[in-house]
Every structure is written in C-alpha cells, then in structure tokens.
Amino acid sequence: MEYNSTKKEITLNREFNELDKFVIDFCSILEEYVIVSGYVSILFGRSRATEDVDLLVPCLDENKFNLLWERIENAGFECLNTQDITEAFQMLKENAIRFSRKNKPLPNIEFKLIKNDIDKYSFKNKLKVNLKRGSLFISPIEMQIAYKLWLAKGGNEKDIEDSKHLYELFKEKLNKLELTKLVKELKVEKEFKIIQ
Amino acid sequence: MKINFEELESEREKNFEERLKFVSFWVDYIKVHKDEEWSEQQNIIVNSQMN
Numbered sequence: 395m396e397y398n399s400t401k402k403e404i405t406l407n408r409e410f411n412e413l414d415k416f417v418i419d420f421c422s423i424l425e426e427y428v429i430v431s432g433y434v435s436i437l438f439g440r441s442r443a444t445e446d447v448d449l450l451v452p453c454l455d456e457n458k459f460n461l462l463w464e465r466i467e468n469a470g471f472e473c474l475n476t477q478d479i480t481e482a483f484q485m486l487k488e489n490a491i492r493f494s495r496k497n498k499p500l501p502n503i504e505f506k507l508i509k510n511d512i513d514k515y516s517f518k519n520k521l522k523v524n525l526k527r528g529s530l531f532i533s534p535i536e537m538q539i540a541y542k543l544w545l546a547k548g549g550n551e552k553d554i555e556d557s558k559h560l561y562e563l564f565k566e567k568l569n570k571l572e573l574t575k576l577v578k579e580l581k582v583e584k585e586f587k588i589i590q
Numbered sequence: 591m592k593i594n595f596e597e598l599e600s601e602r603e604k605n606f607e608e609r610l611k612f613v614s615f616w617v618d619y620i621k622v623h624k625d626e627e628w629s630e631q632q633n634i635i636v637n638s639q640m641n
Contacts, residue, residue: 408629
C-alpha cells in the first residue's frame with residue numbers, strides 16, 4: 395500500500411473479495427462519485443463486511459438521472475426501493491435509494507446526492523485508490539476518521555473501531571492539522587482520545 | 591432471573607477495550623505484510639458474510 399498525499403492517490407494491491415467486485419462494477423458505471431463511511435475502512439483491511447456501501451454523487455437533474463438509471467439497469471443492477479424511475483428520482487431528492495445486483499439485495503449501494511458541507515468536503519477532497527483492476531474514489535482519510543467518530547456518538551462501537559483502524563493505518567501520512575480541525579468542527583475531541 | 595447490570599457493563603467495557611487492542615494488532619499485521627497476504631485473510635471474513 396502506498397499513499398501519495400500530494401497526488402491524493404493510494405495504490406493498493408489487495409486481492410478482491412466479493413464486496414470489492416460489487417463496488418468496482420457499480421462505480422465503473424458512474425462518472426463522478428465519492429465513497430464514504432464503512433466500506434472505506436473495509437477496503438483498507440478492516441476485518442468486517444457490510445450490507446451497504448455509502449456513495450455520494452453530485453446533484454443530478456431528471457434527464458441525467460434517467461440516463462444513469464438506464465446505464466445502471468443495463469449493467470445488471472436494480473433499484474431496491476422502486477422500479478418506477480420517476481418515483482426513484484423523487485426519493486433520491488428526499489434521502490437515498492439503494493441499488494443491488496438484480497435479485498440479490500445484499501450487498502447494496504446506498505446512493506445519495508451530495509447535500510451538506512461534509513458531503514461537499516468529501517467530494518472536493520476525494521482520494522483516488524488505484525487497485526489491481528480499476529480505481530475507486532473515496533473520502534479523505536482525515537474526514538473518515540472524524541466522521542466515524544461523530545457517528546460513534548450514537549453509541550455504535552463499530553464506528554470507533556473503523557475510525558481507529560484508519561487512524562492507526564495512516565497515522566504517519568495523515569495531515570494532522572486538518573484532522574485536528576475536523577475533529578474540532580465535528581466536536582468529537584472526547585472520542586478522538588479513545589482511538590489514540 | 592437476577593441480572594447484575596454493573597457486572598454486565600464492566601464486561602462490555604472490557605470487551606470493547608479488547609476489540610480496540612485487536613484493531614491495533616491487525617493494523618500492525620497489515621503494515622508488515624503485503625497487500626495480497628493480509629487481504630487474502632480479510633477476504634475469508636468478508637466473503638463468508640456475502641455468500
């Protein structure tokens with residue numbers, strides 16, 4: 395594994411599991427996206443699986459969404475929420491929609507539009523992960539660490555473990571000033587102490 | 591059934607601490623092994639939950 399923070403690129407020579415193949419196949423359909431949350435930790439070795447992969451895309455108008463929907467379907471995926479394209483677009487504007495391989499609800503992609511400042515930060519500062527086959531765009535590690543700590547405030551220890559995994563793995567390469575800033579902004583100073 | 595919640599909470603905390611230690615242990619393993627090696631092991635966990 396090699397992390398070039400200047401180029402915002404990580405080279406990862408991992409063997410693929412079924413979850414990686416699923417994510418790579420889906421992301422290859424998209425033009426612009428960023429993967430956030432649990433799968434980022436799993437990609438870098440966290441010893442757990444997940445039922446869903448959180449993915450953010452820039453704002454789509456209905457025309458663009460319809461074209462994307464067609465590409466997604468042609469690639470063998472389906473929307474789990476509805477088969478109605480207009481309804482799906484409305485649901486996406488409100489919250490999120492899920493896609494999986496046809497007739498296989500697990501795992502699935504939780505597909506969301508970029509809305510808040512955390513989403514925007516993750517997309518703007520995304521990292522490219524070069525894999526043996528293809529590449530993926532993920533949220534910056536500093537944001538992942540801080541955001542997972544914020545999620546852990548809800549009492550989920552799994553999120554603290556995800557955060558610790560990334561912190562320890564990338565400790566030497568992290569932008570410490572940026573991480574400290576994000577920890578402060580998300581008000582997770584207490585949780586940050588737990589993983590150090 | 592009498593449940594000792596203090597004892598349960600203490601067990602939960604100890605278990606969490608132990609899991610955090612394992613996170614560190616596993617990260618150390620990843621750092622000193624090739625991507626192909628650690629991922630092969632991780633894939634056993636991930637694939638077992640997928641199939």
